[in-house]
Amino acid sequence: MTAPASERDPKRARRVTAALVLAAASLALDLGTKAWVWDKLRGQPAETVIDGVLYLEFSFNTGSAFGLFGGQDFARPFFIVVTLVTVAYMALLLRKLPTDRLYGHLAIGLVIGGALGNLHDRLIRALEIGGELRHGVVDWILVYYLPGRPWPNFNIADAALVAGVGLLLPYLLLHAEPRPAPKAES
Template sequence: MNRKNIAFWYIFFFVFFLDLTTKYLAENFLQGKTISIIPNFFDLTLVWNKGAAFGMLAEAPDYVRKFILVGSSIVAIVVVIVYFLKSKDKLSYVEIFSLSLIGGGSLGNLYDRFLLGQVRDFLDFYIKDHHWPAFNIADASITVGIGLFIFYELYLKKKSIINS
């Protein structure tokens, strides 16, 4: 197995296990309570999210919501893995890192949606009464992975700032 394979799969499963571990800890230690980490800015609090980002689809019938959210997670994982396997020799480490963040995060949320029917969120950022929707390690990994991939493809790759 070459270094790019090892890097991809290690990061992919590291993100997945980190996500599941932190969700497990949140579920077991935050049940019914909030822990203030940075007062008036960041708390740990358990929120069960039936929907997607920002609670989208939370009010949809269970069969519709589950079909769309489980299906989109499966598609994301398959697309990431197939893209990696077909392109790994041409991909930079930045692309591999971003793809593994997306894939591992998608697998973490798929686990919750498929087995629990909802996602465990616990990272709560806010200013006074204005809260950003709570999220988890999987959500953060997917967001960072997508942002990094797009930034690399649009700006860095063409300028050859970062080499493979």
Template sequence: MIRLLLLLSIPLYILDQWSKLWIVKHFELHVTEQEVIPGIFWLHHTANTGVAFGMFNGTEYANYAFGAISLTALTFIIWMYKKGAFPGTLSRTAVALLISGIFGNLTDRLLHGYVVDFLRFDFGFRPFNPWPSFNVADSCVVVAALCLAIASFTETTPTKKPKA
């Protein structure tokens, strides 16, 4: 696990934090926007105190609640890892991605009081038009969820042999 943390989690965490700090420095919150791919992709700076798709954004104690949920999730993931719940490479990679994503957004909540979202896409289909803004940490969490779903069908947990 240490190897995955060094090779995957830490670089992705650094990329996430660097990109967010760059956005905070160069884009005024909820004002400045830069079109990167015409009609499809924009950079902008938005605040999210909620969770995925902006749910619960702006509610009074959302930032504290989701910060606590992040710490609880990290504790649970580490406990499950120690129990051997992630036996294969794909599930261990997912754990490394989750750790990076959770720490990235938790750091935002502590530093800024909200999660910095800055990637906005519009693929022209409903119900998400435009697609909700997100960041590198969010991408890590989504890819981790996909990896865990695939791993649940492809990896088997080793069984302990009964003592004779």
């Protein structure tokens, strides 16, 4: 029997461990802050952190980014499936990524942690909206990018996802191993 790849390659084991620790940390921070927001801010007015710029405001998003597909019956099962596929692909990518640059592994850790944070909410969190029980994601960070112009509420999971994708895309574009051209059939 052969040893797992992580035992044969200590550098890979360290990279994968770093990614999983970052995924767990971002997930824990996301779930902890959402639990606090659920208990303390739900039904309350926004709390000012920096007047005109940053607020803590409970928002319940039954859709996806920017509230897209909110209230649509297909949204919850669709995003659950998309999240599970994403996490599975990230886990596969984590095992295959070259080990020469740590930031690719950390990017995957952020994507996994963020995806699992919002998946948790889609599976667990529900509110009665319009006489109907709806599942959704707790968003709570409200930022005004210009006076009177708020960015849609978001959460730690969203920030982890954006940061992870923001690191992963350039990593893949700059450091992907070239594929050989397909051979022509004769």
